[in-house]
Amino acid sequence: MKKLFLIISCCIFTANLYAQTLVNETEIGDGEPAISPAPIAIIPEPVSLMKKAGTFTLPENVTIQTTKGGDVKQAIIYLTDRIKTATGKFVSTANAANHPTIKLILNTQPDAQLGNEGYKLNVNPTQIVITANKPAGIFWGAQSLIQLFPTEIESKEVVEHIKWKVPCVDVVDYPKLGWRGLMFDVARHFFTKDEVKQFIDNMVRYKFNLLHLHLADDEGWRIEIKGLPKLTEVGAWSVKKVGTFGDFTPPTADEPRTYGGFYTQEDIKELVQYAQDRFVNILPEIDVPGHSLAIIASYPELSCTPGAENYKVRSGEKIMDWSRGAPPIALVDNTLCPANEKVYSFLDTVLTQVAQLFPFEYIHMGGDEAPHNFWEKNDQVKALMQREGLKTIPQVQAYFEKRVEQIVIAKGKKFMGWDEILEGGVSPTAAVMSWRGMKYGIQAANDKHNVVMSPTEFAYLDYMQADPITEPKVYASLRLNKAYQFNPVPASVNAQYVIGGQANLWTEQIFNFRQVQYMVWPRAFAISESVWSPVEKKNWSNFVDRTEEHFKRLDLAEIKYSPAIYDPIINVKRSPDRQLMIELTPEIDGLDIYYSFDNSTPDRFYPKYTSALVPPKDASMLRIITYRGKQPIGRLISIPVTDLQKRSK
Known part of the structure; x- marks a missing residue:
């Protein structure tokens, strides 16, 4: 009886194994496994x-x-x-x-x-x-x-x-919003026409349909304007620097200004057609009146400030004092003069050609972070205020914005600016891109302005996405989990005026296109889902599973991405008796964290993190790695204890 049972069991096992083999390795005709x-x-x-x-x-x-x-x-x-x-x-x-x-x-x-x-x-x-x-x-x-x-x-x-x-x-x-955008800053660092095409190819994979090109800033002017040759002869070029942008030493006179570039009008036409073939519109941005040092270096007569003829395109040296917040204190006047009629003639020439090159209905005119300290002491600006009955400097900028909007409208386009244009009063027809949180966008939409939501806390892709020890240092962080919480149409907003949402990639600290990809993906997955999918369909655990599948796809597509979701979130605090306490929190479920303080490289046979760590008395280095089961999945992170001590302060 036992022998019969054994024979039957073996037969069943063999049959199941054979069936499983057929399912997993079926040979079809030519001997290729399915x-x-x-x-x-x-x-x-x-x-x-x-x-x-x-x-x-x-x-x-x-x-x-x-x-x-x-x-x-x-x-x-x-x-x-x-x-x-x-x-x-x-x-x-x-x-x-x-x-x-x-x-x-x-x-x-x-x-x-x-x-x-x-x-x-x-x-x-x-x-x-x-x-x-x-x-x-x-x-x-x-x-x-x-x-x-x-x-x-x-x-x-x-x-x-x-x-x-x-x-x-x-x-x-079908999409939740008609405007599903990614902003690509090609002004701080220039990216070639072919790299912009790659950016478009990557974004349409995830149903983004709006490319916002930031074409002008203190670090470069990137579009050919016929009749204004100095914009590209002078304004498109700086001194090449590598390291931490904003901390570079001021360039010397003998350092060559050969770093940069620009798009010819034929390049722009080609990019517009390339985007349209993929159902993407391109929104051009000419950021004024601030962020205009490249313009002033090219045409100093457009500044209010004496000595502007000595200004140069910024190469990453410090030109603003942000110690008191926004608006910053300008060390160099990077603003166009709102009291100078030549400025409006200049912008008319620029916008005539921009409007002809870009068929999209909007032109973005910036308006953000314009410093006021040079305007406050300028006689031309004081005379303007008296003549126009302006009481405050924000009203001076509002005067500028309204005049610029009329130029935009005269070209058959709609005017858009960053949310600072709301300060001092704004035309009822101006559209607002809300970046300083959601509140300005909510205010603008409730006041019946068309609004695109792009708030820093959810949608700024230049922010660090993992622990600062692993990232180029930026002043803020944005983990994938936080980006996934983006809801561009909150309950408190007049939804009919929220025309879209987007994420913004500023490139001060981004020197090459591979790093562009690393900063965009996978956080742009989260943004794409926020602007396309119904809010009730969003589920973090399910999204993580799908993201990991897409990591495999990006590997095969040779697109760089950040693996930061596998790195723990590191928080440092002091206990009541002033002991250093290090807390490690996985961003996703199912990971184990192993660590060492003895300068060796941990693996899964090292101590597993279970509660807050206290560094041994003379330890100099904490090393961390995450595993999923028996396989390492996170990056090896090494943090000096001295760095952790500084964080606790």
Whole structure:
């Protein structure tokens, strides 16, 4: 009896093992093992996703079919390129095909639920169908489809010997906001036309549709303006410095001003077309009246301040005193003169050409952080105040902003500025980008101004995203968890005037494009979900799971990202008896933290963190690493105890 039971058990075990082998390593025709469908991990989270039984397997010959007269060529180009690059399969477009692999359908009768950018994605065992009202919806549906493929779809070369499976799903999806932006500061450090294109390619993967280009600042003027050649001959160039921006020594006269660059008008046209082909609008920003040192170095007559002819484009040396907060005290007057008519003629010339180059309806004119100390003592400004009945310096800036808005409107565009334009009064038609928290955006929307929310506490991607010991030092931090809490349409706001939300990447401390990517991803995942997905669909644990799947995709796509979510949050305090106490908190669940104080490198056989640490008396270094199970997952962090002591103060 025992022998019979043993034989039956062995048979069952063998049968199960064989069945499992068939599932995991099925040989299909040519001896290639199938690959299991990737986990469903779409970012941003769709409005509705229903998983169905079965999978779709990509055939050797892929046919993409469109409805007659449907202009979805950009989605076809995108899908063809992505599929061919990684799979090596033949992709064709044949509208007469009896049973196409992928069907792209533009609705003849609009589906009110989908709007201009929504889509439906249906994956069945024999076919994939994307339906939308507009080509943009088809394009965003294609992004979600690619995210359903195995991670190997991100490879830049053909991946051999696998079958490409996609889980069967029904997706209904559309954005929460029409303006879903990323701001790229190309003024502080210049980034090439091809790097801007890479930035666009990366952002559309996650359904961002607005690129805000910060084109002018103290460190550089980046756009050709015909008739004003010094803007690019002088204003586009500085002295190359590396290290900590803001702490550089002032350049000497003999240091070459060869660092920088600018975009020709032909470059701009090319970038605008490249973006439009991917359903992205480009918002140009010319930041005035502050942040204008590159203008003044080029045309010093636009300054109120004597001696401006000696000013140079900033190379990272200190030019502002922020010890008393905003507005700063200017050590160098980086403002255009609001009392000088030449300034308005200059801006008219600039905006005439900017308006012609950028078809988007808005032009952003800055307005932030304009120092007042030079204006306060200037006779021209005092005369302006008396002539116009202005009582305060904020009213002087409001006078400037209103005149600039009229120039913008005269070019057939809408005016937008940072939230400082609200101070001193603003035109009812001005749009506001709220960066100093949510309150100014809420105030502006409730006063019936169009508003884009981009608050520092949730959406400033130049902030440190991990412990300062691991990051280029910036004055503030923004962890992924905090970015994920961004809600651009809070309950207290008049929602109809919140036209969008975006994240901003200032580049003072960002010297190369790989660091651009590191600072953007994965925090831009959180922003994309905040501006696209319904707030009730947001779930931190689920988002973390999807983010980790996308780390694998970014690895294969050769896009740099920050692994900061695996690093613990380090807090330092003093006990009542003044002992140093070090608290380590994982940002995500499921991690163990191991540490050492003896100058050696910890692994999982070292002490595990369970409660606040007190450094041994003569210890000089704390080292920390995180594990998931038996595998190291976080970066090795080494912090001098002296640094921790300084933090406790």
